[in-house]
Amino acid sequence: MLQVSRKFEYGLHAVTYLATKGLGRVVTVKEMADEIGFSQEFLSKAMQSLKRAGIAASVQGVKGGYRLGKATEEITVADIAIAIEGEPHLVRCGVKADRCEIFSSCHHRGYMNILQHKIQGLLNATTIHTLLKEIER
Amino acid sequence: MLQVSRKFEYGLHAVTYLATKGLGRVVTVKEMADEIGFSQEFLSKAMQSLKRAGIAASVQGVKGGYRLGKATEEITVADIAIAIEGEPHLVRCGVKADRCEIFSSCHHRGYMNILQHKIQGLLNATTIHTLLKEIER
């Protein structure tokens, strides 16, 4: 329960990499995969998701690659999570009501939804900017 | 990402059922499964986990069943989660370091661990007692 996906970690590492070592540069997926130690193919999918969300910007063609699409102060951990895994649903009925057979008689949906928003609040409270300061590399 | 398991929801429902409709009684899994609307077999597993954690107490044999093992003020949502899903690991390296190939060069493990503790804090902040008051059935 409650474990982040590998793809999310790929995305988070990629963003911090771009923020620290990609300043002003356009960085290829190959470089990032090599430097960070990830599978190039899979990281590529994560980058595509980040790009669609506007967190990264891409340049196609030879000499292409990725750079950040926003300032580090404007990217939160929650943004990355949503870009990569879509809207969060702590309970299955959040996806679609008929995913749960006791939907109509369930009494703790309200609490679970509040809980979800609180968790989301935690993720939203950290920007890449503050994360990098905490890390102190 | 970050979705609770079905088994956890089974357990939470069972505990609130025992707390509201099982007062002083020993309730069978069959009754709970019928009333709540769950699979008896699977709920049974959840109850066994809750029992091992001391959240529920069991009585074997004919006329047996389950009742709460603690006061509702002393059971938190986190207790139920841990009883059913074991210690939480927001990141895979929490289970075992070699589950992550970039463990030695990873810089955001610290942040992820803090995040995990904050999430755990949220779950710990709600006891069954307060949950029932919020629900107002």
Next chain:
DNA sequence: GTTAAATAGGACTATTTTAAGCCTATTGCC
């Protein structure tokens, strides 16, 4: 003491989700 109703739990299977890989466009510098 036999029976029946219940928990205890191991072992298995099915389903779903996640992770990864493969392959074919398309883009755009040289």
Next chain:
DNA sequence: GGCAATAGGCTTAAAATAGTCCTATTTAAC
């Protein structure tokens, strides 16, 4: 045109979750 890159669809592999089945044990009731 050739090449190095992103874009993305499709398929496969692995892992986690969900659910079932079966057997043992316990104990109240008869």
